[in-house]
Amino acid sequence: MIPEDGSLRSWEKAWGAFVKAWRAAAVTRPPKVTEGTPLRAYRRPRGVKTDQILVHESTTSSRESTVRVLRRRNKPKGLGVHFMIDDEGGITRHVPISKATVHAIGHNSRSIAIEVIHNYYGSRAKPGDRVIDAVWADRGKDGKKHYIVPPLPQMESLWRLVCWLCQDPRDDLPLTFPQAQTIKSGPCFKWGRSKNHKLPGVLSHSASGHSDGAFPVHFCLLRRLGLSSQDAYDGTIKAAKAATRKNRWTQLPDHDSGVS
Numbered sequence: 001m002i003p004e005d006g007s008l009r010s011w012e013k014a015w016g017a018f019v020k021a022w023r024a025a026a027v028t029r030p031p032k033v034t035e036g037t038p039l040r041a042y043r044r045p046r047g048v049k050t051d052q053i054l055v056h057e058s059t060t061s062s063r064e065s066t067v068r069v070l071r072r073r074n075k076p077k078g079l080g081v082h083f084m085i086d087d088e089g090g091i092t093r094h095v096p097i098s099k100a101t102v103h104a105i106g107h108n109s110r111s112i113a114i115e116v117i118h119n120y121y122g123s124r125a126k127p128g129d130r131v132i133d134a135v136w137a138d139r140g141k142d143g144k145k146h147y148i149v150p151p152l153p154q155m156e157s158l159w160r161l162v163c164w165l166c167q168d169p170r171d172d173l174p175l176t177f178p179q180a181q182t183i184k185s186g187p188c189f190k191w192g193r194s195k196n197h198k199l200p201g202v203l204s205h206s207a208s209g210h211s212d213g214a215f216p217v218h219f220c221l222l223r224r225l226g227l228s229s230q231d232a233y234d235g236t237i238k239a240a241k242a243a244t245r246k247n248r249w250t251q252l253p254d255h256d257s258g259v260s
């Protein structure tokens, strides 16, 4: 029954707020995670909280080649990551989250590492890949700063994994995004090194001066702000293209959640 006195408006408002909150709420169903090849792990130092999730992009094309590259680097013990996500969204665990691994200087003891298996150099694009101009991306062999957009199912899988990790009561992982900040022009995201990279939350490797992980983290941030999967994907592509050489900040939807 539709009320005649205008209270429909407030009802609509309340429903809208509920839907938004529901979308922004963490995913309750845990994602499917399978056991992968074990990688380098060490005991977390006593007294150090696990309070960061650090997202990488591998520049490799498969789980096997990623394992090979990680083991070959930083010899003799190699590097590691806790999770890998392939381009279809399949998740594998390579290090237990109770242990630390070596993946990013300054972040190892306190973080969980997620490797998005993504060969993002524009020069390596295959037919059907979506390539965008991106000032924040690494220069490819063709000398251009082009970035291949990762597939949506992979991004959605990352989001589910991030939500699941942040729900784990054993850790102290906040579902916040230190690369998002309110500056003069409002809430924005930094496509590049961020002075906030030591804060707890979900970060890309690019926050500490590398160039990987920014796109996936921006996608998760938009999901956190309540956008649907497709809107978060389209919004991230738009923002990734909007960053310029002089201005690495791009606008976020006006919403206070997750932005410090």
Ligand SMILES: [Zn+2]
Residues within 6 Å of the ligand: 055, 056, 057, 205, 210, 212
């Ligand atoms: Zn990285």
